[in-house]
Amino acid sequence: MERLTPRVRIVWLVLALARAAIIGGFIVGGAIGLSRTELGDAVPVAIVPAAAVIAVALAVIRVFIAWRRYGIWRFELRDDDLYIRRGVFTRTKTVVPFVRVQHVDSRRSPLERAVGLATVVVYTAGSRSSDVAIPGLTPARAEALQESLRRLAIESAGEDAV
DSSP states (O other): OEEOOTTHHHHHHHHHHHHHHHHHHHHHHHHHHHHTSGGGGTSOTTHHHHHHHHHHHHHHHHHHHHHHHHHHOEEEEOSSEEEEEEOSSSOEEEEEEGGGEEEEEEEOOHHHHHHTOEEEEEEESSSSSOEEEEEEEOHHHHHHHHHHHHHHHHHHHHHHOO
16 A cells, blocks of 8 residues: 655644644633633632643644545555545545546645645545545655546446446
């Protein structure tokens, strides 16, 4: 099974810290706002430091999950399908038969471009979770994977055509 490029950890860590900072800002800001209202007399003095501790704990947990995510993420092109294994707490195994592939895109967010990565998105026939993404690929690997998936989808469609 193929692993993602290790640089994807940078993207995931930056996103984890940014999201934790936003949520932590709301938590600490809410605590500060609450302590400065008329209700502030009924609120314990330690609410702002407690909110800060919660925000830091949230950041640590998010960074741990982002770091651990890399060690679990794998994908493989098999004979008839694309197999993806991922998930830190809930392990998910996804099998995408090539005959179900509708189209394949590649995308590069500004953060991915900054670290030289790309994501391949496979859109499938179906209504529930009709797309899967493979992040953390070099642009060359993303292009090669996109072409392989396109070719395999065309070959599979020919076999199952009515």
